[in-house]
Amino acid sequence: MTESRVDVAGLTGRDVTDFMMACTDEQYRNWWPGTHLQLHVLGRASAGVGDVMLMDEFVGRRRLRLHGVVEAVEPGRRLVWRFRKIVPLPASLSLELTPVPGGVSVRHTVRAGWPGIGRVLDPLLRMYFTSRFITELDAHVRTEFPLLRDYLHPGAPTRADN
Numbered sequence: 001m002t003e004s005r006v007d008v009a010g011l012t013g014r015d016v017t018d019f020m021m022a023c024t025d026e027q028y029r030n031w032w033p034g035t036h037l038q039l040h041v042l043g044r045a046s047a048g049v050g051d052v053m054l055m056d057e058f059v060g061r062r063r064l065r066l067h068g069v070v071e072a073v074e075p076g077r078r079l080v081w082r083f084r085k086i087v088p089l090p091a092s093l094s095l096e097l098t099p100v101p102g103g104v105s106v107r108h109t110v111r112a113g114w115p116g117i118g119r120v121l122d123p124l125l126r127m128y129f130t131s132r133f134i135t136e137l138d139a140h141v142r143t144e145f146p147l148l149r150d151y152l153h154p155g156a157p158t159r160a161d162n
Contacts, residue, residue: 010156
């Protein structure tokens with residue numbers, strides 16, 4: 001598991017969940033040009049849960065292109081995607097959004113690992129989730145959410161005490 005946290009003034013949890021669930025590739029690229037490549041719904045389900053999303057971006061030098069199935073969405077509070085390539089992967093991304101004075105606190109968590117006897121395969125995941133990748137992912141998260149605020153609300157305060 002890897003977790004990153006960032007407080008972002010001038011952004012709300014609803015901004016984040018609404019954007020992520022209705023994003024177009026053009027909007028995603030404009031959020032972080034050159035790093036974010038694609039994010040869009042491939043297939044819609046009821047109330048967002050079950051939607052299949054395509055995410056394509058760079059984290060550091062590594063390109064991530066994954067499908068995510070929305071497992072949970074609570075507008076303004078929480079979003080969980082289960083990743084899949086050809087088959088479901090033992091990995092998920094969750095965004096937990098908590099209001100703070102003047103903005104939102106974002107907790108970005110990636111969980112990876114097989115349950116039960118499948119845990120014997122977890123060392124394979126460590127080959128992918130290297131310490132370098134975890135550091136790059138943390139830097140990515142700490143950069144992207146302030147950029148989302150700047151994209152959605154140009155001129156918004158960048159500090160809660162402004």
